[in-house]
Amino acid sequence: MDKWVFGISMTVVGMGGTLLTLWILSLFTVILKKAFPPVEESPSAGKSEGGRAK
Amino acid sequence: MIESILAGLSGLGAGFVYLATQGLPNVIMMLVGGALLYLAIKKDVEPLLLVPIGFGCLLVNIPLGDLMEQGGILRSFYDIGIITELFPLLIFVGIGAMTDFAPLLENPKILLLGAAGQFGIFLTLLLALALGFSQLESVCIGIIGACDGPTAIYVTTQYAPHLLGAVSVAAYSYMSLVPIIQPPIMRLLTTQREKTIRMAMVQGTISKTTKILFPILVTLVTGLIAPKGLPLMGMIMLGNFLKESGVVTRLTSASENEIANVVTLFLGLAIGGTMEGHAFLKMQTLAIFGLGLVAICLDTVAGVLFGKLMCFLSGGKINPLIGAAGISAYPMAARVVQHQGHLYDKKNYLLMHAMGANTGGQIGSVMAAAIMLSVLKGMGLV
Numbered sequence: 001m002d003k004w005v006f007g008i009s010m011t012v013v014g015m016g017g018t019l020l021t022l023w024i025l026s027l028f029t030v031i032l033k034k035a036f037p038p039v040e041e042s043p044s045a046g047k048s049e050g051g052r053a054k
Numbered sequence: 055m056i057e058s059i060l061a062g063l064s065g066l067g068a069g070f071v072y073l074a075t076q077g078l079p080n081v082i083m084m085l086v087g088g089a090l091l092y093l094a095i096k097k098d099v100e101p102l103l104l105v106p107i108g109f110g111c112l113l114v115n116i117p118l119g120d121l122m123e124q125g126g127i128l129r130s131f132y133d134i135g136i137i138t139e140l141f142p143l144l145i146f147v148g149i150g151a152m153t154d155f156a157p158l159l160e161n162p163k164i165l166l167l168g169a170a171g172q173f174g175i176f177l178t179l180l181l182a183l184a185l186g187f188s189q190l191e192s193v194c195i196g197i198i199g200a201c202d203g204p205t206a207i208y209v210t211t212q213y214a215p216h217l218l219g220a221v222s223v224a225a226y227s228y229m230s231l232v233p234i235i236q237p238p239i240m241r242l243l244t245t246q247r248e249k250t251i252r253m254a255m256v257q258g259t260i261s262k263t264t265k266i267l268f269p270i271l272v273t274l275v276t277g278l279i280a281p282k283g284l285p286l287m288g289m290i291m292l293g294n295f296l297k298e299s300g301v302v303t304r305l306t307s308a309s310e311n312e313i314a315n316v317v318t319l320f321l322g323l324a325i326g327g328t329m330e331g332h333a334f335l336k337m338q339t340l341a342i343f344g345l346g347l348v349a350i351c352l353d354t355v356a357g358v359l360f361g362k363l364m365c366f367l368s369g370g371k372i373n374p375l376i377g378a379a380g381i382s383a384y385p386m387a388a389r390v391v392q393h394q395g396h397l398y399d400k401k402n403y404l405l406m407h408a409m410g411a412n413t414g415g416q417i418g419s420v421m422a423a424a425i426m427l428s429v430l431k432g433m434g435l436v
Contacts, residue, residue, distance in 0.1 A: 001189070001433065001435075003183045003189060004183070006183070006189050006433070006435075007179060007180045007183045007189075007192070008180075009429075009433075010176065010179060010193070010426065010429055011176040011177070011179065011180060013425065013429050014175070014176050014422060014425050014426050014429060015169075015172070015173060015176050015422075017279070017280070017421075017425040017429075018169045018172055018418055018421050018422045018425055019166065019169040019170070021169075021275065021276060021279050021280070021421050021425070022165040022166060022168055022169040022414070022417065022418055022421065023165070023166060023169075024275060025162075025165055025271070025272060025275055025276075025417070026162040026163050026165040026166065027162075028271055028275060029159060029162035029165070029264075029268065029271070030162055032264050032267055032268065032271060033159065033162075033260065033261075033264055036261045036263040036264045036267070037259075037261060038259050038260065038261040039261065
């Protein structure tokens with residue numbers, strides 16, 4: 001493959017893909033925040049971490 | 055009898071003979087190792103990495119020690135942790151455990167700054183191609199712009215292991231020089247008015263459920279889009295998930311302390327072990343250092359320019375300075391933004407917004423690497 005074809009393809013797909021993926025993530029994050037809004041959480045008793053792994 | 059004594063003596067001091075006859079590159083690299091140690095100890099430049107790298111560099115350049123030959127201690131670290139990609143991935147678990155995505159979750163569109171901050175990777179890739187590096191070498195050099203040591207090591211080990219020493223030292227050195235590299239670019243690209251934009255305070259309105267589900271969401275989405283990067287993204291999100299779950303504090307603590315510290319030591323020694331004089335001292339090493347600097351500068355330029363665009367589109371609500379934090383040098387880049395904003399308006403507190411952009415940059419840098427790896431696979435080059 002010609003190096004410039006490679007370079008420009010990588011730049012377009014790489015940069016475009018990164019922007020697109022993070023944009024998608026930002027949309028999902030907004031949905032997540034709306035689906036799980038902060039609520040008043042009562043202080044819970046201390047949770048145990050389980051026994052030491054054998 | 056005399057011959058056997060003389061034969062025995064010839065085994066001593068052979069190192070001096072080697073240095074005197076063909077060891078000039080080794081001497082130079084011992085000085086380089088000393089310089090790295092000086093920077094780490096006296097100037098506090100990334101000491102956690104540069105101390106073991108510098109010492110490893112010293113060790114491997116002492117002739118005839120065979121530390122990087124089969125069975126040598128540095129070779130063992132290299133084979134166990136670098137070739138297998140184990141060390142950078144374990145460090146990523148620790149990094150995820152130390153990262154707080156809450157500022158990012160408060161304002162998710164800041165993730166786009168984390169994407170813009172990776173532009174330098176791809177422009178540097180093109181420059182490296184122009185300078186005559188091969189396609190895979192150019193990818194590894196461009197990844198210095200990710201400002202992320204483990205990512206750079208992960209990619210370079212797979213596709214250009216002969217460049218590992220140069221790429222790693224460049225990546226870690228420039229990360230620590232962010233407070234010097236970024237401010238002039240930030241000042242040049244922003245107007246006085248833009249520098250003093252105050253952003254709305256971060257409200258602290260993220261539920262625990264959101265914080266727990268976020269790393270799972272990121273892993274799923276990014277893993278499906280760019281599967282070749284799943285080890286990287288999966289490990290950093292694992293670390294964050296351990297932290298946010300709140301029920302495995304021992305594992306979280308071990309990830310960010312014992313595991314990260316031990317692995318950092320062995321990783322640094324192994325990288326130092328690749329810096330043997332005859333292999334390291336080439337014109338291409340200088341070119342790599344130059345291109346690495348260009349990558350970080352271009353990242354900053356792209357981040358600030360994208361910040362200006364977001365400022366315009368938001369009607370002036372976003373301070374473009376936070377765009378400079380869209381790189382993976384966490385939390386240093388965020389502190390640089392806070393400092394720069396403070397210089398022009400003592401009552402301007404940009405830190406939490408910059409932290410959001412900085413953590414977005416962490417995700418962006420790993421995503422950029424993941425996409426490059428997947429594209430290479432798609433093109434049939436690997």
